[in-house]
Amino acid sequence: MLGPDEFRRVLGCFASGVTVITTWDPEGRPTGLTASAFSSVSLNPPLVLVCVAHTCQSYPALRASERFAVNILGADQEAISQRFAAPPGTNGSNKFDGIRYAPGTLGLPMLEGALAQLECSTVHAYPGGDHTIFVGQVEAARCQPGSGAEPLLYYRGQYGRPHSPGEVR
């Protein structure tokens, strides 16, 4: 039987980008989590998915709001990924404290400086073991202009950035 540590170790061999999924909670506060379990699903209609653990404090808000934004992080946003991968403070502080964000087309909290942003209406929430698979219809999306922007990567539990063969970073 495959244990959770071994499973995590094997899955870590799949290199991914890093997103922060954001929404509003029922009290009108922004909430969100770092997620790499993000994927495109369909082109027509435009659908994406994200898998969210039931233990995440932002999970009930994602269910209730029926909307979420996907902020695809750039190579210079590792600190943002770390912030949103940790539970919020116990003293009433919010993960968004000191973070620059602005309402998007659907009014969702969008992180400034993200490589790309998608705003979604939740069209399905499928059970997936200890996670829920949220499928979102993409209502608005944009990329940072220019081709020079680099993504933040995650591989074997470490952050990285792309590099061309022979280039030393």
Ligand SMILES: Cc1cc2nc3c(=O)[nH]c(=O)nc-3n(C[C@H](O)[C@H](O)[C@H](O)COP(=O)(O)O)c2cc1C
């Ligand atoms: C690179 C990275 C990717 C992650 N991907 C996911 C994911 O896809 N789904 C998930 O539920 N948690 C994921 N996590 C863990 C959550 O970010 C973490 O549990 C976080 O504390 C959840 O925030 P919340 O409890 O405030 O909602 C990831 C963490 C990191 C560092």
